[in-house]
Amino acid sequence: MKKPEIPADEELRLKALKEYSILDTLPEKEYEEITYLASQICKVPISLITLIDEKRQWFKSNRGLTVTETPRDVAFCAHAINDKQNIFIVPDSRNDARFHDNPLVTDDPYVIFYVGIPLVNPDGFALGTLCVIDKEPHVLDQYQINALKALANQVMNVFELRKKTIALDIYIKEIEEQNKGLEKFARLAAHDMKSPLANIVMLIDLFKSDYANVVNAEGNDLLDSISGAALSLNQLIDGILKYSRNAKILSENKEFINFYELIKAASKLVDTSGDVRFELDFDRNISIYTNRVALEQIFINLLSNGIKYNDKPIAEVTVKVCSDKEFVRINVIDNGLGIKTQDQERVFQLFETSVNQARRGEKGNGIGLATVKSLVEGLGGHISVRSQVGVGSDFEFTIKK
Known part of the structure; x- marks a missing residue:
């Protein structure tokens, strides 16, 4: 048995894989439907969506198998991700020097026929495969191969949607926290500004009450202007507070x-x-x-x-x-x-x-x-x-x- 080689970009590949936050997640309908279609189109009993991490091959969807992962060293898919541009086909593993004594071939699930389409993300990293497996020799025609490629593209589309949704959720939470901070700041700032403004208006009224006869008409007009500006600023502060409360409302x-x-x-x-x-x-x-x-x-x-x-x-x-x-x-x-x-x-x-x-x-x-x-x-x-x-x-x- 030949162990799969480690890709040259392994460190970056693993980093890209983890960005999808999908390893060890529960089964999901979108992926189950894709493996169902792959199995039906290719007329095989087993179809998998696999992801390769440091030490294992983990199945996001595993139609036809009961296990959820296998060691990376024996995984056919770990070979498939080393050739990102091509389909990895093993017509009969018993006649293939790389796999004839592989425990997945000699024992259950008896992987005799294998076809794997690398799942390559937009940055060019192969995360795993969409693969189909049979327990006896098998051949796919061009229609089946093209359909399998299309399904693999759909797997990556769902992966990308998941990644964007996670990023959006994080962004929304950050915005919510920022909004809470801004609302708190607005309340505190308004409180700190409204109090001296009220004092200004009160002192002007008091000054005019006591010294109206001393100050000339022009001086009284200036005092009225100051009082009016303070009241306008007070209204502006109230308006900003109301505007800042929109998200909460x-x-x-x-x-x-x-x-x-x-x-x-x-x-x-x-x-x-x-x-x-x-x-x-x-x-x-x-x-x-x-x-x-x-x-x-x-x-x-x-x-x-x-x-x-x-x-x-x-x-x-x-x-x-x-x-x-x-x-x-x-x-x-x-x-x-x-x-x-x-x-x-x-x-x-x-x-x-x-x-x-x-x-x-x-x-x-x-x-x-x-x-x-x-x-x-x-x-x-x-x-x-x-x-x-x-x-x-x-x-x-x-x-x-």
Whole structure:
């Protein structure tokens, strides 16, 4: 018996094999089906997907055998991986000097006929084989050989998919950890900034109360500007906190939600000081199974914008909802300032605004619509806007059922 040679690239080959994290895993349907097809097409009782590590030949799928591995020194597949470009064929092992006294030939499972297709990864490393075995001499025609090659390609495709899935899982876990760290940082930073800002506003109010008659009009205007800037910065911090919580919001539990009831509740949380008219133009029975907190946050932002960025004597906001098999489509329509055509995509980007000043003089921070877009997409939907300056805006978004 001739022992198989060790490939010249053995160290790198073993490293590549371990990157698939597949050794000693449980049987899986995808591989079982491939060996079943190989056995049926080639009309043989045994078909294997093998992987060669340092000391053994391990079977990811072993149709026709009860064992899960054999020593590498006696493995036919350990010979096959040394010629990555060709099929390894042994028509009758009893007449082959390399194998005639091999224990796998002289004893169970009596490997007489063997054909192995090397499983070569994209980097050129032979990880193992897809092989077929018979206990008597056998011959494959060209159709069977071509089919076996195609099945071997599919084995490698499944291997590569597994490797990419593992890498993606690791990446997702890293992102989740980073998000947790960023959320914690945002909370701490916000707490540390909001406290001195509140002190600034309080001290300015106190200063004006005690020294209003001493400071001239220009000085009072400067103090008002400082106070306004501090309040704007405080709002910006609140907005960043809300935006940073999107991933957490979307991970919370889902429930059945009636749109009419949710929008009525959201409208009560919106600042409506002044003349505002809400209209809900849809069937009151439309419901969806989704995340309540996320959907409520979307409506609060859009309803608030319809009022805040509005120059009409009466701010009008209309909500329309319709449902189909896959999505619920919602339109939030206002009669506000409108958005220039060139700004209609930009307004959904973080820290981007389309107007300098809102209805009651406050300035936008460019976080609200970015938050809305993030939440809508997190719920499997899409958002867009149609708008005309001086007429109003129609924000249309979908939520996947």
